[in-house]
Amino acid sequence: MEPLIQLKNINKSYHNDDSETLALNHVSLNIHEGEFVCIMGPSGCGKSTLLNIAGLLDIPSNGEVVFQKESVHKLSSKKRAQLRRENIGFVFQSFNLIDDLTVFENIELPLIYQHVSPNERKFRVEKIMDRLQLSHKKKAFPSQISGGLQQRVAVARAVVSRPRLILADEPTGNLDSERGREVMDILTSLNELGTTILMVTHSTAASDYASRIINLFDGQIVTENLHKGK
Numbered sequence: 001m002e003p004l005i006q007l008k009n010i011n012k013s014y015h016n017d018d019s020e021t022l023a024l025n026h027v028s029l030n031i032h033e034g035e036f037v038c039i040m041g042p043s044g045c046g047k048s049t050l051l052n053i054a055g056l057l058d059i060p061s062n063g064e065v066v067f068q069k070e071s072v073h074k075l076s077s078k079k080r081a082q083l084r085r086e087n088i089g090f091v092f093q094s095f096n097l098i099d100d101l102t103v104f105e106n107i108e109l110p111l112i113y114q115h116v117s118p119n120e121r122k123f124r125v126e127k128i129m130d131r132l133q134l135s136h137k138k139k140a141f142p143s144q145i146s147g148g149l150q151q152r153v154a155v156a157r158a159v160v161s162r163p164r165l166i167l168a169d170e171p172t173g174n175l176d177s178e179r180g181r182e183v184m185d186i187l188t189s190l191n192e193l194g195t196t197i198l199m200v201t202h203s204t205a206a207s208d209y210a211s212r213i214i215n216l217f218d219g220q221i222v223t224e225n226l227h228k229g230k
């Protein structure tokens with residue numbers, strides 16, 4: 001079976017003034033539909049850069065990204081954005097919630113992009129708010145709720161449209177262990193229904209949920225392990 005995402009010999013450098021940082025160095029990686037892959041490694045080793053490239057938010061300096069058989073560098077940025085919107089849900093550290101939309105409206109947004117009917121939108125948003133214990137905050141604005149609640153809103157928004165792929169950067173980072181487990185349980189149940197998950201974390205409690213763990217060091221993949229029992 002064709003992988004959902006193929007990264008072929010990717011390099012990514014950032015140029016600032018007269019310095020250059022090689023954030024990814026000859027990275028090749030295939031992610032298959034239905035996998036739950038975790039990327040780990042020390043701060044600055046290139047994890048977020050890898051996630052941004054796999055999520056079609058950024059393009060590599062060299063190498064090729066193939067997403068659902070489409071060679072991404074051949075696509076216009078508009079087509080790339082469309083592919084992203086239709087297929088990928090993001091749970092990122094900066095929650096990117098929209099300040100002047102309520103919790104309900106933030107979660108509803110991906111469904112509006114997908115032209116889901118208002119009744120179905122209400123049903124799905126209420127269901128996920130209930131699951132993540134957010135219902136009592138549905139009319140609040142992001143600035144009125146804690147960082148942990150904002151993170152759960154970001155998770156709800158990422159999963160409500162049932163994307164084919166979820167990219168998560170430290171999805172449990174701002175949460176206590178019980179709330180963290182709730183988020184991981186949701187990601188796991190989506191994965192069991194076929195959603196592919198690519199997650200970056202420092203937390204071994206979170207990485208325990210993955211079926212494959214990839215360790216990055218200094219922009220390179222150093223080890224890849226299939227998780228026991230998965």
Ligand SMILES: Nc1ncnc2c1ncn2[C@@H]1O[C@H](COP(=O)(O)OP(=O)(O)OP(=O)(O)O)[C@@H](O)[C@H]1O
Nearest residue numbers: 014015016021023042043044045046047048049050
């Ligand atoms: N926009 C940028 N401009 C310049 N350098 C950058 C930029 N983004 C990342 N870098 C550099 O690229 C390298 C990889 O960064 P990246 O954020 O991908 O690492 P990371 O493993 O996700 O780190 P962390 O765990 O701290 O989030 C680092 O040296 C970082 O300083």
